[in-house]
Amino acid sequence: MQARSDAFAKPVVLAKKTKPLMYTGRAAVKANAVPGAHQVVVAGVGCGKWVARGKFTVPAAPNSKVVKGIVTSKAGVFVRRQPTSNSTAVGAYRYRQTINLICKKAGQPVGGNRAWYRVNMPKGWVTARYVKAQGAVPNCK
Incomplete structure (x- = not known):
């Protein structure tokens, strides 16, 4: 499966884990990604459609001051x-x-x-x- 967000530098490939069913992966976040919650859409292999939605949070960079x-x-x-x-x-x-x-x-x-x-x-x-x-x-x- 792949996950996408405007904050990702590129799509993230997610690995399937079993019992309980969940997906894990690592994301490279764009340097200019705004800190805060971002929507993530996940595509299933072979289905050609977005099958799930979720959120992840981009933390503020340590040297950035909000x-x-x-x-x-x-x-x-x-x-x-x-x-x-x-x-x-x-x-x-x-x-x-x-x-x-x-x-x-x-x-x-x-x-x-x-x-x-x-x-x-x-x-x-x-x-x-x-x-x-x-x-x-x-x-x-």
């Missing part, structure tokens, strides 16, 4: 797929919620602010217009 942010909008803030308010919302954070900010980059301006923060739960982007960073957020690579 900066905390606090949502300042009373309406909360949407998490978007891309750093633009035209992008699909994949989640939301509520007012005064503390969130992890991975990195920042310029995107569509919101209220005159072009900065967007990468978040990992759910994976996406939030506008800096409605989030106050508790420290310096590094630029995305």
Whole structure:
């Protein structure tokens, strides 16, 4: 069987163990994989379709510092797929919620602010217009 995720450097071959039935394998994770939970899809040999889904967690690199942010909008803030308010919302954070900010980059301006923060739960982007960073957020690579 093979497992895939956008965080893997390449598909992972899984070995079957018996009693109880489970699969094991090792994954090389991309250097730029965002820390946090990632969905993994597993393909069965010969079936041609995805047969199982699971999750794994990419830990934060020891030298990477995740900066905390606090949502300042009373309406909360949407998490978007891309750093633009035209992008699909994949989640939301509520007012005064503390969130992890991975990195920042310029995107569509919101209220005159072009900065967007990468978040990992759910994976996406939030506008800096409605989030106050508790420290310096590094630029995305």
